[in-house]
Amino acid sequence: ILALLAAYLSFYISLFCVLTVKWSRGKPVYFFLLAPLVWTSLEYLRSTHMTFGFSWMGLGYSQFQTLTVIQPAEITGIYGISALIVLVNAALHFFINTWVFNLNKHDAWKPSFRVIGVTTLVVGFWVGWGNWALNLTRSQIESSPKIRVAVAQGNIEQHLKWNKLYQQPTMKIYKELTLQAVEGKPELVVWPEAATPFYYGLDPSGTKYVQDLAKTSGVPLLFGSPYKKTMGEKELAYNRAFLISNQGETIDVYDKMHLVPFGEFVPFRQALFFIEKMVEIIGDFGLGKRATVFTLNDYQLGVSICYEIIFPDLVRQPVKNGAEYLVNITNDAWFGKSAASYQHISMAALRAVENRTPIVRAANTGISGFIDATGQIRNTTQLFKRELIVDEIAPNKGPRTFYSKFGDIFSYLCLALTAIISLLAYRF
Structure with a gap:
C-alpha cells in the first residue's frame, strides 16, 4: 500500500x-x-x-x-x-x-x-x-470575547486501546484529567478521537460512566467514540464525535466524512474481488453525511476527525455554515515518533488562517494544542505524555473569510x- x-x-x-x-x-x-x-x-x-x-x-x-x-x-x-x-x-x-x-x-x-x-x-x-x-x-x-477550553491527552498505548481488560483504566485516566480540568473553569473539555474504548450510546455501563462524569464535573464534553448502525443485513461502524451537555445529554454528533483509504474502508471492493480478504481485516466504516455545526452556550463550533483537518474545502464547510471555532480530534499514535505528528498540526494551522477561526486540537498521544486565527500554534503538549492543557480562544463572531464563503x-x-x-x- x-x-x-x-x-x-x-x-x-x-x-x-x-x-x-x-x-x-x-x-x-x-x-x-x-x-x-x-x-x-x-x-x-x-x-x-x-x-x-x-x-x-x-x-x-x-x-x-x-x-x-x-x-x-x-x-x-x-x-x-x-x-x-x-x-x-x-x-x-x-x-x-x-x-x-x-x-x-x-x-x-x-x-x-x-x-x-x-x-x-x-x-x-x-x-x-x-x-x-x-x-x-x-x-x-x-478585543474579542474569550472562552476557556480544556484538552485531555490520555496517551493510551495503541496496543492497549481496544483491550477489554484496559477499558476501566482508560476511562479512569480521562476521568482524572477531566476533574483536574475543572479547576481551570473551562466551558468545554475535549477528549481525542475514539477516546472511549466502547460504543458510546450503545454500551449502557460505559455510556452511563461518561454521562455521570459530565454531571459530576459540570462541564460539557466533546469526545470521539466508535458507533455502529444496522442497515438491513449490514452493520456499519462510524468514527463519531459526540458533544454532551453538563447534564450528560447528547447535544449533537458528527460522523467522519473523509475516511482513510485502506485504513477505514477499502476502495472498489466490489470490483476488485481479490481484496475481499483485506476488507475482512480492515472492516468498512460508514460515511458521514453532514458537516455538523454544534451549538454550545452562545457559540457554534465545527469538528473534524483525524486527517480531515488536512482537507481545506472540508474544514471550511462548518465555518461557512456558522461555526465560530473548530475542534480537531485525532489519534496520532499510529505515527510513532516520526515527523508526521508535527506535520499534522502544522497543516491545521493553515485551516485556522483560511477561516480566521481558532482551532482546538486533542490528540491521544500528541501533539495537542491551540491555534489562533493567525495560525500561531501555542500551548502544545509533548508526544507520548499524559497531559492536560487549558487555554483561552477567541471565537470568530465576525464575517466569514473569502475562502470560507467561496x-x-x-x-x-x-x-x-x-x-x-x-x-x-x-x-x-
Missing part, C-alpha cells in the same frame, strides 16, 4: 515536469509563467478526490511558521502559498538559466531582470498584505488557465 501511495503521489510531480518542459518549448520565460499555474493545478487535483485525495504536506505548508507569508490564505487558500513558492523558484531558475547559458549575449540580462522585478513586486505585495492582515487579526483577537476560487483560476494553455499548446 505504501508503495502504491508513493507511486500515486510521485505521478503528479512527474506530470508537472513533463507538462512544463513540453509547454515552455525551451523558452525559460514560458517556464516562469507556467510553473506556478501547473504546480498549483496538480497540487489541487491531488488533494481533492474524496477517495484518493491526499493533501498531506503540500508545498505551501513549508511556510506555516512564517506568519506574514501565510495570512493571504484567507483568500487563496493553501494553494496560493504553494503558487508563490513556485513563482519565486521559477524566477531564480530563469535568472540562473539566462545568465549561465546566455552569458555571451549582450542583452541576456534584460529579460532576467524583468522577471526578477515582477517577482519582487508580487512578493512585496504578498508580504505587505500579509503583514497588514496579521496585525489586524491580532487586534481583533485581543472556497478554492484561486485554484479554479489556475486550473482554467492551465487548461487554456494546454489547448493552445496542442493547437499550435
